[in-house]
Amino acid sequence: MFNKSDLIKLNNYLWEIPKSYRKDMLVPARIYITEKMLDEVVKDRSLNQLVNLTTLPGIVKYSLAMPDIHEGYGAPIGGVFATKLPDGIISPGSVGYDINCGVRLLKSKHTEKEIRPYLERLIEEIFHAVPSGLGKGGKFKFNITEMDRILGKGIEYLKEKEYATEKDIEHCESGGCLKADPCFVSDLAKKRGRDQVGTLGSGNHFVEVQEITEIYEEKLAEELGLRKGQVVVLIHTGSRGLGHQVATDYIRLFMQSMDKYNISLPDRELAAIPFSTPEGKEYFLAMGAAANFAWSNRQMITYLIRNAWKKVLGLKEESIDLVYDVAHNIAKIEEHEIDKKKIKLIVHRKGATRAFPNQPVLIPGTMGTASYVLVGTEKSKEAFYTVCHGAGRTMSRHEAKRKTSGREVLQQLTKKGIIVKSGSLSDLAEEAPLAYKNVDEVVEVVHQAGLAKKIVQLKPLAVIKG
């Protein structure tokens, strides 16, 4: 475990673990956090996991952690690092199993007052339309040829099938499609995914109907089409069983290949080999396919929500537009400035969000707390244009269930006027707001550090938990 004295305070929101801390470190490690929050972070193994990232061959500058950091496996959640192309490593373990788990924000034309009379029916309709929980297949079952097209083309294919619009593609990170090759996705993965497009899953995945309660930057909010009192929908889910299987397949392959490339790591779960190897390139194209699947999943959920909205409000036409869609578990090739030269890097983000200048950034809170829309700034180049991805857990699921019950969480949310739909009371307890850090404090760190600017605050009106 770490002592706070092992870290150097660079400013009120940034701390460094120097390269001298451990012999095998190739670069320092940095964490964006306040001193008060750091006191909690040193209690688990997340900083050891952050230091492990600094040993990865080809890493540049430093490994980074965002204020929502918490202990994971391999890389910590909230961990970011970049390696040099072509010989730096690529690490499926540092992307995680839920490839392109991410968040999508939709905006309606209505205010909270207009929607309130329909809210109960609306959330009931969405709950029935979007399969959540486990073991329930979705409404759409794609054959292998269709699956390959989803994996290869992402939302572009769904536009051909009229499930998506050109505007949806424009408002999605990377246009909802990464370079991919479905041939590198196993049949097992495809079988797991074929009835999961348009399904929410479980755990911390959700659909929330929210209201915009605060505007911090009028002009930027207006540019995004967001105004106070407006009703929006936030979706959080990923690549489901297909992505989990792609990660499982390649972590296994990489572990078998590390000896061949003389790679030795402090935690085998990091499973990393040079990008330039055949296995490295294959994983990148398979990961791209899983990412396309995740974007397609969030797109089909959008399609189902649009239909539910029209049905409940009794409208023939209703425009529910996409504000933005971001990934927070992914590895991408990007150009960044290193030693005053622009070079191509493989940026790994595990529980962290890309935040290019002026790009919308979506930070969900917990069931009972606020969520935020921010935009990236030029200053975030020091963090490979990255910010946090959520509040970040602060206690185990076991402890959360010891401290509260699903029924109690339900009562507390109902008291606040929030409608809750969930297949499992136990999951509600595990995902209770008390199990997470204070999202307001987390977002304030990235805002004060200058990595992104707060634009609007959202508060939940109704929640569907997977």
Added chain:
Amino acid sequence: MSYKYKVLPHPADIKLEITASCKEDIFKGALEGMAYIIQPNASRKSVLKKEQIEIHSLDINALLVDFLSEVLAKSDIYNCIFDKVKIEKLTDNSIKGRLEGKNVERFSKEIKAVTYHQLNINQDKNGDWKAIILFDI
């Protein structure tokens, strides 16, 4: 039965500790423990699904993870809980056997993956075999 398992807390995920009298029972205990996490209240009144399984891996630690990962994928595809295995052959890098389970309508919890994180199957001074597996939830 010469194994037992216990679910341990973890900040974000779930850990399972298995104690057994032999390596074979580590595999049996891990399988039953994983089934318990996915569906703690499952009854075993009827066995409906039987599946052959054969895995080859780098070493005994990777074998346990790869075995459980394969079971997890089969559970997902067939909507099945597999909680028993008849092991026909087990070496330090291969396992062959027959899984037994039953169909379910839904699972209680989703395990995204079985991780290799700090897994080390070892024997303590009393001769008991131990393993702690971290599941990504």
